[in-house]
Amino acid sequence: MTDDISDLTPMLPSDVEITPLISKAPLASNPWKNAITMIVLFLINLLNFMDRFAIAGVLEQIKVYFDIGDAEAGLLQTVFVCSYMALAPLFGYLGDRYSRKLMIILGVTLWSITTVAGSFVPKNLFWLFLLLRSLVGVGEASYSCVAPTIIADMFKDDMRTTMLALFNIAVPLGGGLGYIVGSYVSKAFNNDWRWALRVTPVLGVVCVILLIALVKEPERGSADGARMQKRSSWFYDVKQVLKIKSFLLTTLGFTWVAFALGSLSWWGPIFLEKAHILAKGQDDPKDAANVALFFGIITCVAGIVGVLLGSEIARRYRKINQRGDPIVCGIAVILAMPFLFGVLLLSKDHLTLTWIFIFIAETLLCSNWALISDMLMYIVIPTRRATASSIQIFIMHLFGDASSPYIIGQISDFFRKGADDRLTQWVSLRNALMLTPFVATMGAAAFLFAAIFILQDRRRAQETIESSVDDLHSNL
Template identity: 25%
Template structure:
């Protein structure tokens, strides 16, 4: 082998090591961003802020930062060193999470929260660009499903362990007098920020993977005009996929935002019980659903469906729609918990399948951009429309807080139905793009190597 060439072995131990670090990054991002939800009253009391000010910190400060940063990171991922982007992002959001605990007033906390939103926007685009270059086509769905577990692990762990962190922080303050000037909620933020700094140290051991097909002229970074031209040319596929992303974001974020309130109001369940039970259900059913996705898609593909990944996602959305319709009809807490378990399972199953479908037909030189647009759509519509829509329907349509279950039914089932229509009408467009990829029409004509094949790429001078 020429000494100016370097190999990348697909599906290797190194590939799985990088995947573990990416999944851990994704999980920590969810823990860091959701800790604030458990500390509403202590934060308000210490900083003397109103509900409106807190909602600004909780929602607008984070999502506005995400909106500003996601497209930028999407572009940077396609043209610069992805390892360094992730390393910088993890370090910054860990420091900003710790700085949330140092805040003494509204603006300090808002700025720190803004920093968390900016830096966390890098994770998904980096992963969607790197993972397809580390795994063969056969292993890619499974790798993406493991990465998608990060949302379930982070979301569930934030509920299960959030209370434990707060209790531990209170004990630390009692044991170490030097920390007595900090409130419990402030030390909690500092403690949650520390694992990210440890993760940054592990990321230093990772080398930037060579970009797929970078030995060819076509692998040069796309210009923004070329990215826009590709998106416009395939707008039937991307438009429908992003519409599904918006709808899935509504369901995915409405359920954790309002379903615990539904359980507390309608069934009188204690808040602590709701926290650990919903957290455990999220970890179990979300994890199983996410891991089951590639298996269902593979079964359909073996039966001759080239669009097996999107077809399996369609089936999951049908299940989600049916369960959302059933929400207000639960007569006991057990039935209500079974319904949320089913919804979380159905929301988790398509996660890796959608990512696989998107990356399978997108040129490697613009995967960061398309991934950032996807996650941006999920976050913006999910945070900006979903929970607010449930609140408005509860107050303006049903006229009472006890009707939150009916509001969840209306908002989530409507979103699931629109998402299903977007996916089912996208199957044909997905097959057409797959045929183009297999025939060598796209910008990257090289056939993707199978597991164990070494891809040789000239090293940079």
């Protein structure tokens, strides 16, 4: 594979208006305003994942309250992610054309209201609870599509990688806090799971106030040296994004890893709780809260270490090999697989070793989150980034974590065959979760194949911007 891109003649895209600068340097920006914007976006992302996984920390209580099985419990996450996924293209379209700040404000408001409403659903209306969880996904989709593009318009190169890494730390940290807050708030209110859904909306109100008062949206393309505005149709944008081979391959890799992470994050606490019961030979009510606490702490720490470690390794490796980002993603997933198998096989008999393996596996799997965002931002021109992000979210959720909790729940119910003894419950869920390492391995292969095309795609995007600015300068 050669890196020669002489055939990639960058031309001014007919769908983009570019206001030229005096030089190709990034637009001047206020570091303090950028820092404040980053803090607010981080807090909202943290809240986003706290809200998403608080329900997983009290899932067993929800099953008892609504009298549902594993398949219906998995469906709670599936409907949430499906609505999140289905609305992503719309918010991608809007995010490339209209105020991203306003979209985030409306999104946070919507998911806060629907989360609170879900806590008041009576036990005979499970369908209404499902509906409200799907509306929470609509609110979160409006944020996830556009927040990384705001970061990309404030920073570039290594600083952009660093900021996206910090932003993505909120994913495991928020997920881990969600488990902890959900389980312990419920415990504080006499094991009433509904109170677990009444914490994050209060924080949502605080985030909306911070957004309105402190955040100023940067101009699209400002960090890349040009103010860029849209003129094209959404269909044209999608067509151009889908021509980027490394985008397609990294999206596939992300999707298959998300399938594994989605099912493990949803079913992990229950699986480990059942393992603890078998290991101790008795059903201790404290185990559920303790497992959620340990799982949450490990998710937080492993996620932070993984995101920072993956970003730093990729940053250093890029100095040797400019294709380093997808290679680091692929190798990390491959290295995580033996530990994931160990968790599934050893959890009943070796509890301490299981927690160690969980930490290592999560650290490795979390190491690619910031890199995936970073790759998307540098292989797609600024005016298509929200659209590209929405396409990636749609595909990743449709074939990844939207379907995986429900699929795992169905497989578990199949293996259980109506039996309710503790060992059968654990074995059936373990057998179902065995699917996840094989799917994640396919994701690793997709990342490694993306390395073949990543460099030429990055150069094509960068040279398109630079040559467009040069052409406009020559005509001034």
